[in-house]
Amino acid sequence: xxxxxxxxxxxxxxxxxxxxxxxxxxxxxxxxxxxxxxxxxxxxxxxxxxxxxxxxxxxxxxxxxxxxxxxxxxxxxxxxxxxxxxxxxxxxxxxxxxxxxxxxxxxxxxxxxxxxxxxxxxxxxxxxxxxxxxxxxxxxxxxxxxxxxxxxxxxxxxxxxxxxxxxxxxxxxxxxxxxxxxxxxxxxxxxxxxxxxxxxxxxxxxxxxxxxxxxxxxxxxxxxxxxxxxxxxxxxxxxxxxxxxxx
Amino acid sequence: xxxxxxxxxxxxxxxxxxxxxxxxxxxxxxxxxxxxxxxxxxxxxxxxxxxxxxxxxxxxxxxxxxxxxxxxxxxxxxxxxxxxxxxxxxxxxxxxxxxxxxxxxxxxxxxxxxxxxxxxxxxxxxxxxxxxxxxxxxxxxxxxxxxxxxxxxxxxxxxxxxxxxxxxxxxxxxxxxxxxxxxxxxxxxxxxxxxxxxxxxxxxxxxxxxxxxxxxxxxxxxxxxxxxxxxxxxxxxxxxxxxxxxxxxxxxxxxxxxxxxxxxxxxxxxxxxxxxxxxxxxxxxxxxxxxxxxxxxxxxxxxxxxxxxxxxxxxxxxxxxxxxxxxxxxxxxxxxxxxxxxxxxxxxxxxxx
Amino acid sequence: xxxxxxxxxxxxxxxxxxxxxxxxxxxxxxxxxxxxxxxxxxxxxxxxxxxxxxxxxxxxxxxxxxxxxxxxxxx
Ligand SMILES: Cc1ncc(C[n+]2csc(CCOP(=O)(O)OP(=O)(O)O)c2C)c(N)n1
Ligand code: SF4
Ligand code: SF4
Numbered sequence: 325x326x327x328x329x330x331x332x333x334x335x336x337x338x339x340x341x342x343x344x345x346x347x348x349x350x351x352x353x354x355x356x357x358x359x360x361x362x363x364x365x366x367x368x369x370x371x372x373x374x375x376x377x378x379x380x381x382x383x384x385x386x387x388x389x390x391x392x393x394x395x396x397x398x399x400x401x402x403x404x405x406x407x408x409x410x411x412x413x414x415x416x417x418x419x420x421x422x423x424x425x426x427x428x429x430x431x432x433x434x435x436x437x438x439x440x441x442x443x444x445x446x447x448x449x450x451x452x453x454x455x456x457x458x459x460x461x462x463x464x465x466x467x468x469x470x471x472x473x474x475x476x477x478x479x480x481x482x483x484x485x486x487x488x489x490x491x492x493x494x495x496x497x498x499x500x501x502x503x504x505x506x507x508x509x510x511x512x513x514x515x516x517x518x519x520x521x522x523x524x525x526x527x528x529x530x531x532x533x534x535x536x537x538x539x540x541x542x543x544x545x546x547x548x549x550x551x552x553x554x555x556x557x558x559x560x561x562x563x564x565x566x567x568x569x570x571x
Numbered sequence: 572x573x574x575x576x577x578x579x580x581x582x583x584x585x586x587x588x589x590x591x592x593x594x595x596x597x598x599x600x601x602x603x604x605x606x607x608x609x610x611x612x613x614x615x616x617x618x619x620x621x622x623x624x625x626x627x628x629x630x631x632x633x634x635x636x637x638x639x640x641x642x643x644x645x646x647x648x649x650x651x652x653x654x655x656x657x658x659x660x661x662x663x664x665x666x667x668x669x670x671x672x673x674x675x676x677x678x679x680x681x682x683x684x685x686x687x688x689x690x691x692x693x694x695x696x697x698x699x700x701x702x703x704x705x706x707x708x709x710x711x712x713x714x715x716x717x718x719x720x721x722x723x724x725x726x727x728x729x730x731x732x733x734x735x736x737x738x739x740x741x742x743x744x745x746x747x748x749x750x751x752x753x754x755x756x757x758x759x760x761x762x763x764x765x766x767x768x769x770x771x772x773x774x775x776x777x778x779x780x781x782x783x784x785x786x787x788x789x790x791x792x793x794x795x796x797x798x799x800x801x802x803x804x805x806x807x808x809x810x811x812x813x814x815x816x817x818x819x820x821x822x823x824x825x826x827x828x829x830x831x832x833x834x835x836x837x838x839x840x841x842x843x844x845x846x847x848x849x850x851x852x853x854x855x856x857x858x859x860x861x862x863x864x865x866x867x868x869x870x871x872x873x874x875x876x877x878x879x880x881x882x883x884x885x886x887x888x889x890x891x892x893x894x895x896x897x898x899x900x901x902x903x904x905x906x907x908x909x910x911x912x913x914x915x916x917x918x919x920x921x922x923x924x
Numbered sequence: 925x926x927x928x929x930x931x932x933x934x935x936x937x938x939x940x941x942x943x944x945x946x947x948x949x950x951x952x953x954x955x956x957x958x959x960x961x962x963x964x965x966x967x968x969x970x971x972x973x974x975x976x977x978x979x980x981x982x983x984x985x986x987x988x989x990x991x992x993x994x995x996x997x998x999x
Contacts, residue, residue: 325991325992325993325994326975326991326992326993326994327989327990327991328927328975328976328977328980328990328991328992329977329980329981329988329989329990330989330990331986331989332986335986339934339935339960339985340935340984340985340986342984342985343937344937344938344939344962344984345937345939345940345941345984346984347984348984349983349984349985349986350982350983350984353984353986365765365766365771366765366766366767366768367765367767368765369636369763369764369765371632372775378777379777381773381775382773384771385766385770385771386765386766386771387763387764387765387766387771387772387773388763388771388772388773388774388775389632389635389662389763389773389774389775390658390662390773390774390775390776390777391628391631391658392628392654392655392658395624395625395628395631395655398620398624398625398626398628398629398632399628399629399631399632399635400632401618401625401629401632402589402591402628402629402630402631402632402633402634402635402636402640403632403633403635403636403763404632405589405616405618405629405633406588406589406614406616406632406633406636406637406638406640407636407637407764407765410636410764410765411765427621427622427624427625428621428624428625428628430621431620431621431625435618504945504982505945505978505981505982508981508982509981538939544940545939545940545941546940546941546944549941
């Protein structure tokens with residue numbers, strides 16, 4: 325008998341607190357798989373956000389620190405500069421990175437900090453109950469855009485990868501999704517690639533992951549996965565946005 | 572050397588290897604000193620951050636990674652750092668934060684003031700936390716207290732604030748740097764370094780279980796009690812035979828000393844209590860002094876903030892006089908001595924009656 | 925190639941993503957509740973499982989372990 329798949333080694337036994345069908349669960353697992361496969365457990369330091377990803381330290385059997393809402397990239401910067409030999413990544417939601425932490429993320433990217441950001445774009449503030457995020461799509465209904473997001477009053481969805489691509493400090497930016505098997509496999513490759521970019525000191529790396537939030541999208545898990553393809557990817561096209569050097 | 576540069580130099584000599592700052596007057600010389608100096612030490616890290624919020628969070632990261640980390644700012648920037656200071660206290664991470672105060676509120680001005688006493692001593696951020704607050708009165712003392720600050724931060728794993736003002740930061744005075752005694756080794760079992768050959772670690776303050784969160788709060792509280800017990804520092808000056816005790820800290824205490832010297836020439840028996848730690852506040856010496864004399868004169872470069880602690884210490888005993896100048900106005904010793912003298916004579920008269 | 929999977933019933937939240945993407949339709953939702961109160965998914969042994977692990981790739985709860993039965997095992 326051959327084991328084809330079992331729980332990653334660098335994952336603790338705790339059960340996830342995520343809602344059924346949530347993309348965070350897949351992303352958390354993929355990170356653990358990559359850390360295992362690249363044999364990075366002993367070197368990795370994770371910065372957890374405020375948001376649905378905040379309990380990562382209960383799941384990863386790797387050194388992890390919480391950060392204040394939006395400050396992950398600054399905390400990761402402090403750690404990485406003191407411990408350049410470690411692999412440091414911060415895990416951030418779209419409210420975290422694209423709203424309250426805009427400055428910290430942007431400038432860490434611009435300085436070319438040798439950190440990786442796992443950016444979970446689910447188009448809403450998940451943890452606080454589904455309010456509008458900077459990444460909410462036009463006409464998308466949320467608890468704070470009950471009539472649908474209106475560009476005149478509420479602006480447009482922020483495309484972090486495209487914005488960061490203009491910064492010379494960034495070396496690897498890719499947008500992926502976790503809504504179907506092939507996409508999930510690509511996401512895993514992208515996370516591994518971001519870590520390799522960090523190891524090879526090419527610059528700031530970020531993987532933007534379109535991630536279902538069935539609870540706040542008020543859809544079934546399966547419909548949420550379809551919605552990523554049908555609606556989200558039209559606004560947030562998948563694919564490699566920038567890579568300065570093959571890694 | 573300027574107070575700002577002296578604080579920077581002392582920090583480097585005390586083993587600070589990570590400094591993060593954002594420009595704001597009147598503390599820029601400190602950031603500039605660090606830009607040149609800290610990169611000379613092995614592993615030295617300097618970042619001019621995008622904001623004070625980023626700076627304090629970089630401090631948090633660097634501290635979690637095991638470095639002696641520091642940031643500095645002035646009023647408006649310190650307001651932005653409060654969130655991070657709260658997290659440092661909650662996560663039990665050591666750090667040193669320097670505030671060279673200026674006139675406020677709002678943008679205020681860049682003149683020296685003591686406008687942030689309450690913010691510093693009451694833990695201006697959210698949550699039930701405390702920070703040790705050290706208030707130097709000279710460039711030499713500022714440098715000396717930097718070593719103390721880092722040691723206290725490591726001892727208690729808590730942020731420590733050095734509360735100066737624009738005058739202390741920018742004035743030039745001779746300073747000698749005590750070649751720091753071989754530094755104590757502090758246990759570093761909390762440091763994140765990658766879980767190599769040991770179980771993984773987590774640094775967090777989020778505890779959804781209210782009982783656990785309460786226990787975390789009590790644990791921190793017990794630490795604060797220890798600080799209150801062990802770390803009170805103050806200086807007295809001509810207090811033994813005094814009829815009136817002036818209470819002032821930092822630069823205001825220096826002005827007060829000058830004023831007291833003049834008053835003594837006039838035959839007025841005035842002494843000084845100068846709190847060096849503003850938190851924990853030197854309650855006991857004030858209470859003991861209250862047994863000997865009844866008049867306390869609080870002088871601050873604000874509309875009156877430390878006076879609240881003096882009132883708490885006196886528990887209704889004695890008579891409290893107050894003189895304050897907010898907004899960056901610095902009274903001269905002569906000016907202050909006249910005011911103290913007036914209060915002295917008034918209280919002598921009322922006693923006779 | 926034949927395979928089988930194990931679903932940890934206490935981790936499963938019944939999101940049904942594994943079922944949807946299983947090419948052999950070898951997983952179905954049961955009417956058994958777990959301690960968290962979710963109806964959990966279970967593997968149907970009779971159906972065609974190749975051990976492709978697509979279910980494990982989809983599972984947001986890391987609840988599925990996948991095995992393949994090698995020829996030597998079949999004796
Ligand atoms: C300073 C501050 N403001 C607000 C909050 C409340 N808060 C917690 S998580 C969150 C938003 C999370 O949304 P996002 O970053 O998109 O992550 P998600 O939960 O969707 O994964 C907010 C606003 C906070 N913790 N701190
Ligand atoms: S609220 Fe949304 S993002 Fe948060 S755990 Fe639930 S499904 Fe996931
Ligand atoms: S994908 Fe996982 S959580 Fe969802 S039904 Fe299948 S086993 Fe359960």
